[in-house]
Amino acid sequence: MYDLTSFQEDLRQLYQDGAQVFDIGYTYLGRPIPCVFKGNPDGAQILIHASIHAREWVTTPLVLQMMKNYDGACGVWCVPMVNIDGVLLCQQGLSSISQSGLKEFLLDVNGNSTDFSLWKANARAVDLNVNYNALWGKGAQNVTYPAPANYIGQFPFSEPENVALRALTERVKPAVTLSYHARGNVIYKAFSCLDPNPDGAQLISNVTDYPLFDTYDSTGGYKDWYIATFQQLGLTIEVGDNDVPYDKLIDTLPAIYERNKNVLSTACKIIGE
Template sequence: MRRIILICLVSLFAFPFHTMAKVVKEEKNVYSFEMMEADLTRLQQTLPIEVHSIGKSEKGRDIWAVKLGKGKKSILLVGAHHGREWLTTHLLVKMLEQYGMAYEKGKQFGGYSTKLLDEISIWFIPMINPDGVSIQQGNLSCFSHYEKIVTWQRNNYSIDWSRWKANAKGIDLNRQYPAGWDEVKTDISKPFYQFYKGKKPFEAVEVQVLAKFTKHIEPLIAVSYHTSGREIFWHYHNKQEHMARDYELAKKTAELTGYKLSKPEKHAVGSGFTDWFITEFERPAMTVELSYLVEETNPPLSVFPEEWKRNRLVGMMLVKEAVSGIK
């Protein structure tokens, strides 16, 4: 009987899912995984960059990392840990393009010498959660009919995908890191569209890929871009001897962006990428939230010009700070 019910459900929802996916592909108000790949292919043909697939997502999509600069040491900028945060991908790809064009021509960018990239490179990972982004945009084309039903259940039986944060298995990637994972308390005990931390740290393949790559390049600074709230989080059990250094870097980022600088919480709960980075490498890291607060959805693409204006110099500023002596 259960099998018959599932077959009926699959038949019932197969057509709506297919139709919605087709509509989303025609939608102009998103920045998708496919659009990112097309942009990276185009930029690879015109700019002095290295483009690498550093692993695969749960559904087999490439996780792309792009290096700009000749420096053996680097900083790392990561976007789209969450499905509904694809605006961060758009920002990082534009940052890559604008910095790359200036670097190729030997020009300054916003008063910063791009020759600094000969000493410290920038690694961009524009979209660490490509499956989650695709789901959030209504593209479930890589799922079987049965998987569509399971995903629909994880979306609390709604076909409004705009609030989706998790990866394809219903795991919230930014609750997957070991720093503070045990202390994270949640009512979500199984795969869901948000907040499910998994059965153990590093369970999600996307997080495994990012952690392995981060350990490989050992960046001097890491930034994880999210949305929303226009706020910067920089503190998680930072050692006392690093407090002034890390605060000053966060303060400079806040001054550039006009974002609120979050006050350290005495009993902060971690499990995010930057929490892990701070404790693992004892180097500065920030979680930067783009856009005004939008609650459980993506910020509109119309906010992008404002967020680009606020963040356009962040990468080069961090490179200059790294050159100045962050070790």
């Protein structure tokens, strides 16, 4: 298990080693959302984020390990756990929720099961990665009611976690963004008819040995919004083997890290620093 204590210990180590650690906003339940910064704030910038989907929490220790070992010239802004409420719900179930009305709501949305280990959404059952303003609501798997996954929310950017990540992105204007998800060992690039930097995408594919695919019938994600808004390289990187259960992916973290250890330095080269 990689729990909140492990997360806070990783943040503390990064801070002690000279990284900046600050909050970019608050989750629906009021938990602060940390961000880690390393590198040069004046040159080209990279934004990396993880755990926007709750059950994919293995991506948090992955990106933090990448940050610990990063010493390149680009500035790197890392939001290691966008969906903290969802991750805690996934790992701890309803004991992570204090409001009784919300407990009843989540139990109902989860089909009266107290097992939330496959939950993807945030704490009000919105799937954060279909809530961005990029062909919002047009994805093949979208649903329009609260659900463990795929609920688009009442309107684009209805969720505070996404408002915070949007504000950070608009402020630092990254030249590349890396969105970490699980599973599948693949990389998705491009959005709609926009494919801003196919050569850069190919370099990341080469260095990870993850095959590259164009995004197909999926909309409203962070990457989609970033590409549509900034027309620069945005990638969704899906780590981990499909036959490993989500809560066991952590046991394969060393192998996952091995494939991703050169991603930040390669991204920095792509954007010319």
